[in-house]
Amino acid sequence: MIGKVYNIPPQPPAPENTRYLPAGALTFGIEYRDVDPESLTATYAKDPAQLAELEEKSPEGGFSDEGVSIHVCGTDDGHEYVRFDVFDDEPHYHYIHRTPNGAEAVNNVIDFDTSAHGEMLPWAIECLRARLPAMLTEAEGGHLVPQLDSELVGRVVDEVQRIAEQAQQARRAVTKS
Numbered sequence: 001m002i003g004k005v006y007n008i009p010p011q012p013p014a015p016e017n018t019r020y021l022p023a024g025a026l027t028f029g030i031e032y033r034d035v036d037p038e039s040l041t042a043t044y045a046k047d048p049a050q051l052a053e054l055e056e057k058s059p060e061g062g063f064s065d066e067g068v069s070i071h072v073c074g075t076d077d078g079h080e081y082v083r084f085d086v087f088d089d090e091p092h093y094h095y096i097h098r099t100p101n102g103a104e105a106v107n108n109v110i111d112f113d114t115s116a117h118g119e120m121l122p123w124a125i126e127c128l129r130a131r132l133p134a135m136l137t138e139a140e141g142g143h144l145v146p147q148l149d150s151e152l153v154g155r156v157v158d159e160v161q162r163i164a165e166q167a168q169q170a171r172r173a174v175t176k177s
Contacts, residue, residue, distance in 0.1 A: 003092075003110035006057065008050040010083060010094055010107050011035065011043045013071055019163055022075060023156035025147035028128075029071035030160055032167045033085070037062025065089045066171070068164045070124055072132070074144055081141035082132075084124035086168070091120040095139040108139075121164060128157045 018031040040063055044050040067087035073080045083094040091114065097106040112120045127135060132153065133145045 001106070001108050003108055004057075006053060006107040006109065008044060008047075008053050008107060010080070010096060010109075011040060013069065013080075018071070021156050021159055021163075023153045024149045025075055025144045026153065027073045027075045028156060028160050029069075029073065029080075030163045030167065031069045031071065032067070032171060033069045033087075034066040035087075036064050067091070068121065068167050070128070070160060070164060072128070072136070074141060079141075081139040081144075082135050084120070084127070086120045086124060086164070093124070095135070097140050121168060125157065125161045125164075128160065129154065 013029050013031050014033075017033070018029045021028045021030070037058070040054060040058075041051065044054050065085075065087040067085065069086070070084040071080050072082040079098060080096050083096065085092050085094070091112040092109050093112060095106075095108040095110075097108065112123070114120065117123050133142075133148065136142060136144055
């Protein structure tokens, strides 16, 4: 596996901050996230092994970043297979693998190289349009690929793009003020 591998699931989306858009076999979530060490500690506090791994792999001072997250979830199982974290300081994406019994086992985090690829949001949207079947398969969601309605997914990705760009622009406007 490329990137960083964690045996803890990513911090789940905050439902009150996430707009979900169904697209048949998939549901997309768009969320503006502000990640900080305190919220991460609270997320994993109930599982000592997960908290220990978080603390072991955290940089000095903990993880802090913010930006738009795009969640790609199975509609029927609710599992998040792919996530794009279009963050200000350390943009990255996730493949969230499951064990055969359905438990989340591996959170594969791949850093995004803005020097090579430019801004991450247009890249992420292009992945949703052109690479989604391959990315789902990589995240062990290949069983969803035959169920995808490409026209429906395309229309929903248009809306994902609109909402994500609005969230990103709104935040940039606030930080410039």
